[in-house]
Amino acid sequence: MPTDAIETLLALAQAHATVTRAIEVQGLSFAELRLLLVLRAAQPHGRRPTELAREVLLTPSGVTRALLPLEKRGIVERERDPDDARASQIRLTTAGVTLLDDALIPAGERASKLLRRLSLGQTKQLQRLLEEIGR
Amino acid sequence: MPTDAIETLLALAQAHATVTRAIEVQGLSFAELRLLLVLRAAQPHGRRPTELAREVLLTPSGVTRALLPLEKRGIVERERDPDDARASQIRLTTAGVTLLDDALIPAGERASKLLRRLSLGQTKQLQRLLEEIGR
DNA sequence: GACATGTACTTGACTCATCAAATATCATCC
DNA sequence: GGATGATATTTGATGAGTCAAGTACATGTC
Numbered sequence: 305m306p307t308d309a310i311e312t313l314l315a316l317a318q319a320h321a322t323v324t325r326a327i328e329v330q331g332l333s334f335a336e337l338r339l340l341l342v343l344r345a346a347q348p349h350g351r352r353p354t355e356l357a358r359e360v361l362l363t364p365s366g367v368t369r370a371l372l373p374l375e376k377r378g379i380v381e382r383e384r385d386p387d388d389a390r391a392s393q394i395r396l397t398t399a400g401v402t403l404l405d406d407a408l409i410p411a412g413e414r415a416s417k418l419l420r421r422l423s424l425g426q427t428k429q430l431q432r433l434l435e436e437i438g439r
Numbered sequence: 440m441p442t443d444a445i446e447t448l449l450a451l452a453q454a455h456a457t458v459t460r461a462i463e464v465q466g467l468s469f470a471e472l473r474l475l476l477v478l479r480a481a482q483p484h485g486r487r488p489t490e491l492a493r494e495v496l497l498t499p500s501g502v503t504r505a506l507l508p509l510e511k512r513g514i515v516e517r518e519r520d521p522d523d524a525r526a527s528q529i530r531l532t533t534a535g536v537t538l539l540d541d542a543l544i545p546a547g548e549r550a551s552k553l554l555r556r557l558s559l560g561q562t563k564q565l566q567r568l569l570e571e572i573g574r
Numbered sequence: 575g576a577c578a579t580g581t582a583c584t585t586g587a588c589t590c591a592t593c594a595a596a597t598a599t600c601a602t603c604c
Numbered sequence: 605g606g607a608t609g610a611t612a613t614t615t616g617a618t619g620a621g622t623c624a625a626g627t628a629c630a631t632g633t634c
Contacts, residue, residue: 306543307543307547307551308562308563308566309550309551310543310546310547310550312563312565313458313469313553313554314476315566315569315570316451316455316458316565317455317458317470317473318495318496319451319569319570319572319573320452321496322572323573324452326573327448333590335452335591341441352612352613360453360456361453361456361460363591363592364612364614365591365593365613366590366592367613368613368615369589369590369591370590373589385612388599388611390598390600390611390612390613391599391611391613392612392613408445412445415442415445415447416442416444418444418573419447419448419571419572421571421572422568424443426571428447429568430447430450430451430565430568430569431446431447433561433564433565434447434451436554437553437554438457438458438461439556468620470621487582488582489582489583497621497622498621498622499583500585500621500622501620501621502583503583504584504620504621505620523630524582524628524629524630525581525582526581527583
């Protein structure tokens with residue numbers, strides 16, 4: 305009785321639950337991995353917390369709290385903006401880059417395992433379809 | 440630099456974040472909706488908490504806690520199993536069925552809106568691909 | 575028929591993320 | 605050069621879920 309659209313979103317939720325349970329490596333959750341990958345794409349300049357929030361779909365306060373343990377572990381660092389005292393730039397530390405690279409190896413393996421029933425073409429197709437959701 | 444598999448899973452996480460933010464209706468979160476839909480499929484018999492956990496990919500303790508507000512609101516009810524005093528059956532109340540039916544209308548609309556860039560065929564295809572994840 | 579082991583939950587402590595409010599700073603307009 | 609309002613971020617209270625341990629009952633074994 306749920307519509308096709310809802311059924312598809314249910315499958316999405318199910319898949320997401322499976323993925324977050326499976327991918328967790330070097331003490332990094334899948335959500336943290338996501339954040340760090342955005343930061344690596346932003347090297348060497350870094351990103352503002354607000355931009356991070358938009359890019360990983362967290363609230364700004366969610367970002368503040370997500371960064372806390374990462375800063376404490378020396379994975380990311382913060383530089384206050386000299387021109388705007390409210391703002392700061394977040395970037396990966398050297399150790400953070402290394403850790404991320406290390407983490408990506410087992411993470412990639414687990415990701416492949418999760419998608420092992422799909423061909424490469426289907427995987428790309430899935431990605432394209434997912435990217436159409438919401439806009 | 441992340442693999443194709445990881446990129447696809449990132450798209451999945453992004454899509455999931457979009458969906459959970461968008462679908463919330465009659466004070467029911469998307470996660471609650473998911474639970475109630477399983478329960479509706481299980482009518483009139485109901486389901487054990489443990490079965491629910493497996494079906495929506497929560498831990499048993501997550502189910503206990505998810506049911507608490509739903510019981511309080513009279514949306515689901517619990518019947519102790521006379522043959523096994525540890526166990527119980529959870530089922531939708533009449534009010535719960537009504538509420539769920541009401542909620543599904545706007546939820547369906549929002550779901551369609553989220554998927555509006557996909558044809559019906561693509562939506563079904565997306566669902567099939569998602570169902571292959573993890574097994 | 576008592577004991578060991580297993581099953582069905584529930585609870586306590588904790589993490590993660592949200593919302594709303596607070597804080598601090600910047601930008602504009604007069 | 606203040607007052608007014610927007611922007612960047614943090615904080616307090618709270619909801620949602622996890623894991624590990626606890627409770628209560630069932631089951632199989634000798």
